[in-house]
Amino acid sequence: EATTVPVPTSADLSLTKTVDNATPLVGSQVTFSLQLNNAGPQATDGVAVTDLLPSGYTYVSYTATAGDYNPATGLWTVGNMAIAATHTLQITAIVNATGNYTNNAEVTASSQPDPDSAPNNGVTTEDDYAEATTVPVPTSADLSLT
Numbered sequence: 001e002a003t004t005v006p007v008p009t010s011a012d013l014s015l016t017k018t019v020d021n022a023t024p025l026v027g028s029q030v031t032f033s034l035q036l037n038n039a040g041p042q043a044t045d046g047v048a049v050t051d052l053l054p055s056g057y058t059y060v061s062y063t064a065t066a067g068d069y070n071p072a073t074g075l076w077t078v079g080n081m082a083i084a085a086t087h088t089l090q091i092t093a094i095v096n097a098t099g100n101y102t103n104n105a106e107v108t109a110s111s112q113p114d115p116d117s118a119p120n121n122g123v124t125t126e127d128d129y130a131e132a133t134t135v136p137v138p139t140s141a142d143l144s145l146t
Contacts, residue, residue, distance in 0.1 A: 011044035011081065011112035013037070013119075015105055017051075017130035024095045026136050029060060032091045034076075034105050034130065040083040047078040048109035050120075051089065056099030056136070060092040075108075095136045104131035 013036065020031045034051055038044060052074025053059055059071040066087040067078040076089050095101075107128035108120040117126035124131070 012039040014127040015130040044112040051105035054100035056101040057093035
C-alpha cells in the first residue's frame with residue numbers, strides 16, 4: 001500500500017525599503033526603493049503590494065521592474081513572481097513642509113500562502129512589511145541688510 005504525504009504550497013514573500021536621502025531639504029525630491037523577493041519554494045501570482053505615500057510627500061513619478069503602480073491608491077500590481085524572483089518599485093516624491101514622513105509598504109495579495117507572514121494584516125514585525133522615514137530639513141535663507 002502506498003501512502004502520500006501532501007506538501008503544502010507556499011511562497012515566502014518579503015519586502016525591503018530604502019530612501020536615497022534620509023535628511024532631505026523641504027521642497028527637494030527623494031526616491032523610495034521597494035524591493036520584493038520571493039524565496040519560494042513555489043512561484044505565486046496575483047501579487048500586490050500597497051505603498052501609499054503619506055502626507056509628508058507629493059508624488060512625482062515611479063519606475064517598476066514588473067507591473068503597474070497607482071499613486072492614488074498606492075497599489076503596486078506585481079502579478080506573477082517566479083521562485084527566487086526579485087522586483088523593484090521606485091517612487092520619486094517631493095518633500096512637503098509638514099506631514100507624516102514615514103513611508104510604509106506591505107504585501108497585500110498573493111495566490112500562495114506565506115509561511116512566515118500574512119498579506120494585508122498590518123503587522124509591522126513580519127517580513128512582508130517595510131518602512132523608511134526621512135527627517136526633512138527646513139529651507140531657510142539668512143539675509144541681512146546693512
